[in-house]
Every structure is written in structure tokens, then in C-alpha cells.
Amino acid sequence: MTTVTPAGERGATASPWVVETVALQKHYHVAGGAWRARATVRALEDVSIAVAPARTLAVVGESGCGKSTLARQIAMLETPTAGRVVIAGIDATAADAATRRALRKDVQMVFQNPFASLNPRKKIGQALEEPLAINTDLSRAERAERGRAMLARVGLATEHYRRYPHMFSGGQRQRVAIARALMLEPRLVIADEPVSALDVSIQAQVLNLLMDLQESTGVAYVFISHNLAVVERIADEVVVMYLGRVMERAPKAALFAAPRHPYTRALLASTPRVDAARGEAALARAARSALAGELPSPLAPPSGCVFRTRCPYAIARCAEVVPPLEPAGAAHAAACIRQAEIG
Amino acid sequence: MSLLEVGRLTVEFPAGDGALVAVDDVSFSVAAGEVVGIVGESGSGKSVTALSLLGLVDEPGRVRADRLAFAGRDLQTMAERERRRLLGGEIGMIFQDPMTSLNPSFTVAFQLMEAIALHEGGSRRERRARALQLLKDVEIADAERRLDVFPHQLSGGMSQRVMVAMAIACNPRLLIADEPTTALDVTVQAQMLALLLRLQRERSMALVLITHDLGVVAEVAQRVLVMYAGQIVESAASAELFAAPRHPYTEALLASLPERNAGNRRLASLPGVVPGAYDRPRGCLLSPRCPYVRERCRASRPPLFDVGTSLARCYYPLGAEPRP
């Protein structure tokens, strides 16, 4: 057990990335029941992303796209079926238990549901001190001191230290969750829809907090969200996922200004905007986004491009070939064989 | 005459030694065929308002109103049986979470046909044909096959459509939708809203859309009511509300939207939280958090004032003269 070295002071890593995944694949085997064969849920296929220090990578997609699964692989809560997760230059997938335990300090997570992510039987002070108690040999007094300091840093009064989670609102609990994630001074915090369950005005507060903390601690974020408006605020780079695959990745400005993949365009077109025209706009918007059909089941993803069953631009060849991520600009890539033509 | 009239509705829940006022003196009306949006965050009382209109607020909640009328008929003095006929018949309601709003033990066909049977009757074959037609009306692909599936076999978007089908089964004149898109993915949301609008237009239904999502309301509603801590704080035509809000809360709500903060690193946000049961201020409910607060605001609660063509519950409405 060692004391925690702040992220900024830890030695330079072998890699320019805080976290990198290489061709990550995750399949789950599902019992089919007495009469059916076992099925495989292809939650992630060939996902390669990279997060730079002190930057925010947003992972965007709808339900079933695999973003939460991706979070779990990066956080080492599960082991991938294939591919690698590289944390601070070290291959976490191939590492032994001791190394993985040491890497835990570098990657932490904030969950979506503020009502389930704090142990109802522990006072929040205890919840904050738990990571320190497990990973460091600080004395009790020192742990409490750090806990209180972190609590103050996320904007909560230290008199709350000895209270139970149910006494706090959703927004406050989420702050506690953020404080807990930062206790070990990780290099990366994965935020899995951290503001989706909160009211609009509280969302703004929590997002501001996240941005402030990034500036002061240099932590990197993987920010998972389905809300493109929020992503446009907080992200530096964006990755768009659909049915377990990466459809597009780009710096934020490029993605929102000139999306190349049909799915990204559909997402952008579907997002309700306050400053759009009234009434007719909703109908027109649906027509523009024009995503026919339903999300295919991850048990049986379409051959070739997984998006082709709903894509307005699909051609025969889309069923034959899995489109690779082709460059579309500076640090901008999209997985569509027709991206140049669509324009 | 308005289709729905609500006069001074108040809903209280006893709590400890006092009462939690979930809905505080709310009055509004909905004309036939109109689309009204009710916007608010948690604790604003918007859902309780909807539930109380339909008599769905259970004990120990207490519902009081000066006037609660649908198509001229008084809902408060109505016989229980008649009220039940109204609900699902002339008034339809859609709830937020499609996964829990449909009975998981019965097929879609069964539930739809049950709704039709309760209000219209007809032979089994007739009802099934009607159910099939309804599924097609709500744009469910492969409707014939989908009639006989169970709710857990449907996706979120599909389940929501089935709920809409059940709600419109008997051609209601008023449809109340409580957070109909919140649990759905963005692309499905767009389709759901378009569907609701289309149905509203085709059947000349009035639509009351309750949500916390301002974007949804902006695109769909003609008139918007903003609720805060149980009160209506602003009521205005949609375009006006979004262009020039009169109440500081509405302004703050709009200002905290990410899309209105283009170019800023940080988002504008109101400090503090919505008052709960025990810390309601003596004066204006927003006074502890309002950036424009003055002495008068802390001393007494403002009523709804006329401000141009809108209503705002503020002594100092934005862009207008202070109220006496």
C-alpha cells in the first residue's frame, strides 16, 4: 500500500494517451432457455478510442450502442473478449492482478443514477474515505481531512460529512459521487450519463463543476451521454457509437459543423432545440432524420455496416463490407463507404 | 367555452406536522384542439396536477379546487362511474415509463381490446380489427404480428406507441401526456413527437404535454405554462416565452440550456435548490435564488400579473414595469 501520487506528478507514461482501447471487443453469452441455443450479444466490436490528458472524450449513442459496456471495460470492471485496454501506457488486459489493482487508482467512474450509486448504509464521509482506506495507509484523521477537503471542493458544506445519502437531493448526491471518484486523484474519470437524471438547472451546476475540476486537477474525462446539447458544451473530442461499433470520431467542432456519417446527422437532426421553428419543425425534423425501422437486436446485428437497415443512403454494397473508419479531415474519421459522396 | 377548466387547484399531502403543498393555487384552461405545454423541474407539481385532473391522486393526498371542469361538466361533483368513463374515453393519458405502464402479463392485443371494450364495446372480431387499426395509426411496423406480443418483447419506442394507441383508442378530445419522450432515445423522441402532433391534428384533440424538456415544448406547444415549486410562475404563447421570458425563473431555465451558452465555457446556472416541504419561503418561492430579488419579494408572495399577453408571477417582471 502506498500513498497516492497526484495525477500530475506521476511519472511520464509510455504513451501520450491517458487511456486507449485497441480493437476492443466484448461479447456476452446469453442462455437461450430450454429450447433455444445459447446466443451471443455483441456489445462491442472493434472499438478503438483514445483519451488525451486533461481532455474530455464524449461517447455518444442511443440505447444498445455499447457505451456503458465500453465504460465497464475501461474501468476494468469486466475483461474484454478481445482487444486491449491500455491505461497510462500499461496494458491492463494482459496485466496481473497486482498491476491491475495499482491501475485502479488511475481510472474511476461516476454513474448515472445518483440514487443507486451511493451505499445507503454508509455515511458519505465513509464513502469518501473508502478508496483511501483500501489503497493507502493514511491515518484515520488524514483520511477524514482529505474527505472533507474534497467535499468542500465539490461545493458541499462539510457539516454534511456525517450524513446519510438519502438526506441529499439528486444533484448533491452526484456531487458526492464526483468527489468520491476524485479521492484517489485518478488520471481519468469515466462519467456515465452523470447529469441525465438531474433537472436542467442542476445539470448546469454539475457540468460546471466537472469542467472546473478538470481545469484544476488535470483529470481527463470519458463523458458518456445521449444528449448532444450537453456534449457540445463539455466535450473536446466526440465518438459516435451505434450497435457496438464506432460510426464516427472527430473533434467537437468538426463533428457538429460537418458530420460525415449518416447516423451522426440523424442524431443531430433529431435533437430538440429550443430555438428551432415551431410545430411544423417537429414534423420536418422527423422527416429529415428519417430513420426507418427499429434498432436491430444486438443478438443478430446486420451484416456489413450495422447501420444499413435504417440508413437513408444504404446501397447493396453496404451489406457486404464492414466499413472501416476512413479519414474525413483532421483527426476526423467516419465508418461509411459512401461518406465522400454524401457530402 | 374551454374544453378543460382548472380554477385554483391545490393538492396537499400531509407530512409530519404540516403538509407538503405539491400544487399551489393553479389555474389554467385548455381550449379544444389546443397544444399546451406544462414545463417544470422535479418538485414543480406538474405531474401531480395532471393526476389530480383525472382523480388519480390517492389518499392521503387532498385535492381542492374552485373549479375543475371538462367540457362544462364538473369533475369534482361527478359520480365515480361517470368519471371512470371519462378517463380513457374522452380524456386519454400517457405516462412516462412505457416499460411499467403496460401490464407485463398480457399481450398488446388484450390490453388494447380491453380499453376498447370498456369504452366502446363491440364483438371480439370488431375490437381486434380496431386494435389493429390503432397500431397502424401509431405507425407500428408489422402491426399484425405485434398484436400478439407481450410488452417485454417491445422496445421502449414501441411500448410508448402502444400506450399512445391505448390512450387514443376511444377518440379522446383531450390527451394528457406526462413526460412521453423522456425515457426514449433521441431519434425515437423525434418520431414520437411527430406522431403526437399528427394525431392531434387529425383528430382535433387538445394535447397537454407535461415535460421538463424545454426543447420538446418549444417545438410542439402553442402555449406554455412554467411551474416552480407547485405554482405557475409564467404563462405565455410559446414563441414569446422563448424569445422574451417575463419571469426570472423562466429566464434562468433558458439560460442554463447548453445550446444557449454557445461560446461560454461555463453554463449560467441558478444557485440553490427548489424549496421542499419544510423550507418554503414566506415571500416569493424563488426569492432565495433569484438574481433580481428585492425586499418586497421576500416579504410577500406575488400573484399572477398580466404582462402584455403573458402572465407572470413576479413583482418585477422582466422587460416591463414593476407591479404594484
Next chain:
Amino acid sequence: MLGLVVLGLLVFCALFADVIAPYSPSEQFRDAALRPPSLAPVGGHVFILGTDPVGRDILSRLIHGTRLSLVIGIVAVGLSLTGGVVLGLVAGFWRGRVAEYVVMRLMDVMLALPSLLLAVAVVAVLGPGLANAMYAIAIVMLPHFVRLTRGAVLGELAKEYVQASRLAGAGTARLMFDTVLPNCAAPLIVQATLGFSSAILDAAALGFLGLGAQPPTPEWGSMLASALEFIQSAWWVVTLPGLAILVTVLAFNLTGDGLRDALDPRLKR
């Protein structure tokens, strides 16, 4: 509250039985056999609750019996709860693996047998006597605790705070006992208090069969069982021990609900 008061009274009786009981529980007054309850002295002694067929004072036997009943309850439930919780945690945490399969199938087998039969079988193996009866009862109650714990554990494992603790680096042991178990406490507490009650009743049944407490031990169940023939002629010999059992069981059940609420942080303001 009421449950706690009655329980307190019982504990008091158990602790100070030697002091407050008017007579020794095994002392036989041959000339005062089968006397009904009365305040009138009989041959120089007052038997407030009457005497049993061999002249022993029922009040004294009941008071001493308190000690036995509480011990039976505590030991049987204690053993069963401990074992059940550990097995339940194992089954919950190693879901889908051999460990869970073995544990749960074993519990299924135990549940398939009528509990009394199982207890009799265990006592038959171990030999009659109160101590062995307690072990038998503990074994019989085990599957209930295991299933309950496993169910609660599975429910809690799905929640994100468990993942959060894993991220903090918690190992399996810490996750089991420090993170998850406290949140499973509520149903376990209720089951444990119900277990007290059924332990006492099971001990009585075993005593009835001659497999539990042996005479002259003043255990309520055996007292009840050995005097059934007198139910018409000397009702007090049968009814009073039965009443004692009833009151104790009720007290445990009432206390259980209160205890569960007292330990729930969500109910603290």
C-alpha cells in the same frame, strides 16, 4: 416498544431465575401434586400457578424455563444465521459457478424434507438432548436464511454502489461483508426474529417426541408435551407453558419489526 418491554422482562427472568423463583424447578412436593393455581397455602407452601403431576411448582419451572427458551432461540438462530449468511453470500457472489450450484441444490434438498422430520433425523444421529436439539433446529432453519441472503445479495449486486466500491479497490471479502451485507439486513432481521419463535416451537415439538430436553429440565415445550393428557382435568399444567411460549414468540416478533426500523438509516431524520 411493547415487544421490547416483554422481552426485557423475559431476559430478567432468565438472568435472575435462581433469585426470583420461589422454589427449585425440580423439587417435588409429593403431597401437593396437581394443585390448581391459588393463593391459598397448601401444606405451608404457596403455589401461585399450581403444581404439575409430580408436585413441582409450575411458576418456578416457567421462570427457569425462560432461560432455556432464550438460549434455544439465541443459539439456534445465531448458528443458523451465521451459517446461512455466509452460504448465501457465497451463492450470491459466485453466481453461475459451481459454488452457487452446490449450495443451492443442497438447500433445495433440505427444504424438500419436512422440517420436523429433518430435525428428528439430525437428533437421531447426534443423540437426544437439548444441545443436540438446538443444532438440529439450526440446521433445519439454514435454507431459509441462505435463500433470503442470496436473494437480497443478488438484488444489491445489481446496484451501482457495489460497482463503485469495486472501483475503489474493494476485494471480495470487503464487498461481501462491508458493502453488501449491511444492505441485506432488513429481511434478515425479520427472518431472525421469526426464527426465534419457530426455534422455540421446534424445540417444543422435539421435546414432545422425547428427543429434546430430557426430564427434569423445565423446558416449556417438554412441559407442554408431557402433560397433554391433563388438558381436561388439570388445565393449568398444559395451558400455562403454552401461554409462556405464546407471549415470548409474540414479543420476539414485535421486537423484530422495531429492530429492523431502528437499524434503517433511511428512517433517521
